[in-house]
Amino acid sequence: MRKLVFSTIALVGMLACVRAQSATPVNDARIDAMMSRYAGNVAGASLIVVKDGKTVVRCGFGYANLEEHTKAGPETNYRLASVSKQFTAASILLLKQDGKLRLDDPVRKWLPELPASDGKITLRNLLTHTSGLIDYEDLIPADRTAQIDDHDVLRMIAAQNRLYFEPGSAHRYSNGAFVLLGLVVERTSGVGLADFMKKRIFQPLGMEHTLMYEHGRGPEVANRAYGYTEADGKWTRTDQSVTSATRGDGGIYSSVDDLAKWDAALYTDKLLNAESRKLAFTPTEPIADPDVDFGFGWRLSGDTVWHSGESIGFNNVIIRWPKQHVAVIILTNRNEFQPYPLALTIGQLFLDR
Numbered sequence: 001m002r003k004l005v006f007s008t009i010a011l012v013g014m015l016a017c018v019r020a021q022s023a024t025p026v027n028d029a030r031i032d033a034m035m036s037r038y039a040g041n042v043a044g045a046s047l048i049v050v051k052d053g054k055t056v057v058r059c060g061f062g063y064a065n066l067e068e069h070t071k072a073g074p075e076t077n078y079r080l081a082s083v084s085k086q087f088t089a090a091s092i093l094l095l096k097q098d099g100k101l102r103l104d105d106p107v108r109k110w111l112p113e114l115p116a117s118d119g120k121i122t123l124r125n126l127l128t129h130t131s132g133l134i135d136y137e138d139l140i141p142a143d144r145t146a147q148i149d150d151h152d153v154l155r156m157i158a159a160q161n162r163l164y165f166e167p168g169s170a171h172r173y174s175n176g177a178f179v180l181l182g183l184v185v186e187r188t189s190g191v192g193l194a195d196f197m198k199k200r201i202f203q204p205l206g207m208e209h210t211l212m213y214e215h216g217r218g219p220e221v222a223n224r225a226y227g228y229t230e231a232d233g234k235w236t237r238t239d240q241s242v243t244s245a246t247r248g249d250g251g252i253y254s255s256v257d258d259l260a261k262w263d264a265a266l267y268t269d270k271l272l273n274a275e276s277r278k279l280a281f282t283p284t285e286p287i288a289d290p291d292v293d294f295g296f297g298w299r300l301s302g303d304t305v306w307h308s309g310e311s312i313g314f315n316n317v318i319i320r321w322p323k324q325h326v327a328v329i330i331l332t333n334r335n336e337f338q339p340y341p342l343a344l345t346i347g348q349l350f351l352d353r
Helices: 028-034 081-097 123-127 150-158 175-189 193-202 256-265 274-280 340-348
Strands: 005-009 017-021 045-051 054-061 063-065 228-231 234-237 252-254 299-301 304-311 314-321 326-332
Touching: 028 340, 045 256, 045 340, 054 256, 081 123, 081 175, 081 193, 081 252, 081 274, 081 304, 081 314, 123 175, 150 175, 175 193, 252 256, 256 314, 256 326, 304 340, 314 340, 326 340
Parallel strands: none
Antiparallel strands: 005 017, 017 054, 045 054, 045 326, 228 234, 299 304, 304 314, 314 326
């Protein structure tokens, strides 16, 4: 094991970066080059690398708010988009640990508004994208401009007396499944989804600035990054869309600092017990992609567990190498470039050979 000593440096286009120094140090310039698209007067990114429970890289690049010239840093909070799904899944697992639900409960036990066609769908099917639910995004009227919420999604799905396939017989990624799971959390626990996650996940882990954002109903996001799209060299704020108000599938805001605490908790019983963690990271048949399995809110590929998150103005990824206790988290506030390949490349610099 390499002995790590930490130093802080300042670089153009980024905030304080903690870098590992050792007999064979990671080349600072190499990481800077990899992240260069985010440096300067552009919509930015935050990066953290954790190895053996220690932060070895912690950086911010570019801007969280271009209009107000607010730089992005490790404490900047981004809309996680689908990275949120692992927290919705964890909420279901916590309720299972409490004895309040079973994974093989029919979803109609908790959401009886759903039609008879959904009678065989279980919570496990929702967690693993094997429900066959019709995509709610395809049900939104083309002329709709007002944002939809979780109850709108439930109404739209409840009006469909059809499925793509028999539950459990195939795999199809479903945002609607996780919207419904968020509603199940509320009905099972008797408290709102935002409050449940705050009290059962974020507060116990010290994720003090992470929240399920509900516009007009809860606290505003501190240190908020706003989403942008670039066209012809000009950045335009594109922070919200019609689907940006749904919660269970993508409504959490968090920072790389807080997500590092989440990563650490997934090695312990502090939140999820060993059985729950095994369930979360166990592949479920059938799968759609021979190279990617699905657990509960996680993609499983080789020796990595990961998930990306993309919505208008944001592209994010968390990748974990559990056997090597390495994690790379990149959060960005721009519409273009998915950071998954970049995070994989950065992670290779910290893996033991």
